């Protein structure tokens with residue numbers, strides 16, 4: 001399969017989706033111990049995904065297109081909003097507050113999915129096009145997780 | 151890279167979509183009032199003034215009202231192509247569409263030609279502005295996305311529907327001799343199975359898997375279904391128009407119409423099957439509304455097949471039932487369900503972005519509580535069943551159906567304005583803090 005930011009990162013979205021639903025279903029059932037672990041797995045995977053985008057993809061995209069205020073700025077902002085909701089979910093689990101967790105997770109799901117939609121429909125395809133030659137090397141650095149660009 | 155500069159721009163201000171969303175239930179209430187005022191009189195034939203007025207209060211005042219608001223909101227998100235001058239466009243379209251729809255209903259009911267003429271002018275302007283703005287955005291959008299393709303077909307079908315509607319209306323307003331039954335058939339197919347249906351399918355391919363957490367639709371369906379339906383509509387139209395000329399043409403029209411039914415039945419069946427495999431165990435109000443929508447679509451397809459191949463002309467009750475399933479069972483259910491995701495989310499997002507948004511903010515289920523949405527769901531389902539029942543037993547059910555329709559819309563309106571009032575309150579408290 002050809003190297004593509006779109007394919008690689010969209011697949012990572014699907015993986016995070018699975019983990020998200022596992023945690024929510026366990027909270028729904030009142031299975032708090034498992035839910036704690038699933039939430040942690042979801043947060044690990046998702047925070048890593050954000051970090052990879054913010055360290056590698058966004059700067060590369062901005063450098064190539066000269067747009068620091070364009071699409072990547074909004075994606076960054078939404079990452080921040082989601083990080084706040086992650087904290088809410090953690091607190092709700094600690095307090096065993098099922099009702100509030102399910103409300104926060106509904107909000108997060110919606111925010112997350114419309115965010116993914118924008119990345120998959122617009123940002124990733126644009127990046128694949130704009131970064132054409134660099135893509136294989138960029139993907140390698142993303143998988144390795146470092147070192148960040150100077 | 152000029153297009154990249156436009157992409158993912160901040161969504162439009164909250165007033166742009168909300169203006170349309172909060173108005174739609176008011177037209178549902180108006181439709182209910184008309185049904186109450188006319189009693190069994192609305193149910194004599196589908197050509198009655200009451201039936202035509204109620205049809206357009208729902209199709210223009212409810213369905214088009216929400217769909218236009220949602221398109222203004224979604225075009226930047228899904229297509230990466232914002233609508234130019236979105237504030238001005240939305241304000242103008244909203245006023246023209248609202249007044250035009252009221253005038254059209256008033257024109258049908260009163261039979262007054264000047265009112266009808268006024269309606270035609272207002273609606274023509276509303277759609278010229280909207281279709282122009284949407285087309286400008288859709289032309290620039292990335293062609294690859296399946297949803298963008300669905301939107302393009304849908305907006306094209308809207309243009310066809312509106313032209314035929316204006317022609318039909320002009321026939322009434324200026325006493326032109328028109329082939330009304332054929333033209334009406336084309337008008338309503340392009341409206342319901344083109345504009346409404348293709349937008350639901352195109353958007354559904356994207357939003358059902360994501361927001362209702364189902365597996366994706368089969369690839370073969372997402373890449374071909376909207377195009378096949380659009381092309382079938384194109385082929386069916388001349389066949390329907392000339393159906394009286396020969397048995398062969400008549401039968402081709404019937405075959406093509408059955409194929410349209412098949413296309414929609416496939417989409418409905420696929421959606422119901424995917425929903426059974428959703429990842430979330432928590433009940434979801436939008437999923438429940440969509441299930442009614444898809445069941446209505448299947449039932450409508452079956453009724454359509456039965457009616458088409460029946461030797462005698464379809465009965466009035468059957469025709470009414472088909473229209474109710476298509477407009478209310480399918481269109482209104484799906485849109486009503488989507489509003490319960492879009493409106494709380496918009497309120498939440500816009501609170502985040504505002505100075506009042508600091509501190510603890512309500513989450514989506516605090517913005518529209520499940521319990522309140524759940525009550526409205528049951529009112530909506532009762533309205534659907536009673537309306538379909540009234541098609542067969544108007545003397546018994548005309549009034550209960552009207553009351554259920556009115557209550558459901560009143561409750562929807564209360565739920566949506568409740569969300570908006572919460573938004574305004576938090577915003578005000580943030581500024582005074």
Ligand code: HEM
Nearest residue numbers: 196197201205209273311312315316318319334338341342
């Ligand atoms: C500019 C907008 C529109 C105008 C002026 C208009 C006008 C009309 C007129 C005059 C008729 C009745 C024909 C007759 O009996 O003489 C009609 C029928 C109908 N229209 Fe429209 N229309 C418009 C938009 C729409 C839209 C957007 C939809 C659906 C999404 C729609 C759905 C229908 C249906 C279902 C009927 C058939 C009603 C029945 O058979 O009882 N219309 N329209």
